[in-house]
């Protein structure tokens with residue numbers, strides 16, 4: 001497994017410390033990696049002693065890291081680790097371990113393993129953040145013994161298990177809460193083949209799902225108008241494409257000079273996925289079609305892109321006694337559970 005950290009170290013100086021407390025200061029000077037006046041060969045390999053943990057910024061690495069000075073400033077850090085060691089830190093970051101039922105942990109382990117194997121095969125490396133799967137800042141050794149045991153059990157019980165479609169490992173996306181219905185994968189992510197990830201009803205989220213409210217300010221909308229070439233401001237919008245559960249997929253914004261379409265996922269990336277938590281918008285003020293004079297308030301439900309396994313729904317189904325297999329069949333109806341071949345289909349980059 002190869003992990004890439006690149007936005008973690010935006011400054012042009014990077015401090016690295018090892019288990020003995022020894023510190024090393026690296027610098028990106030005009031795209032060149034330096035330690036003081038010494039130019040370092042890139043990528044520069046930092047290999048800690050066994051059982052020693054390296055710290056870079058807020059992230060701990062138990063193993064080798066390669067560091068490059070990025071041409072745009074900052075650093076790119078690569079970390080190599082074994083798939084199951086990677087997954088334990090993904091599960092620790094994705095779920096509240098203390099309250100997660102074991103069927104949820106197992107379903108999440110299989111989905112995260114499938115996603116990682118699929119993406120490694122496609123791209124050779126994964127980002128250690130929401131662009132791929134989040135990765136806990138600390139190794140799991142720092143967790144209390146009961147949580148470590150729970151985590152180890154869920155990985156051991158599903159070891160080698162993957163979601164498959166035909167001979168391929170499924171690009172198994174997942175999200176925090178769908179708001180009542182998950183979305184067809186290709187409607188949100190054009191790179192996904194139609195029919196691979198189907199939208200399904202999620203009864204637990206239909207019964208209850210957290211709501212949110214986000215207001216894009218006048219200044220936010222003026223910047224959007226400029227970027228979309230609409231003129232000085234956004235005058236109104238309309239919904240041009242909706243998903244299966246009423247999720248808004250695409251909006252058209254109108255200005256004095258032109259109109260342009262923008263997907264809800266692009267808007268979420270623009271405004272920040274934590275501020276605009278999902279595309280499951282239930283109401284806006286002003287309403288679609290009405291003139292916008294100040295900002296635009298959106299209210300909705302759910303969290304995340306809405307594709308694949310819904311963690312909130314799966315948690316409740318697990319508490320009702322559903323097995324991990326049944327949960328996965330529900331959220332990935334086109335897939336089956338298969339096994340990782342001993343010669344894993346993961347090319348080394």
Ligand SMILES: [Zn+2]
Pocket residue numbers: 177178179180181202204205310311312313314
């Ligand atoms: Zn749900």
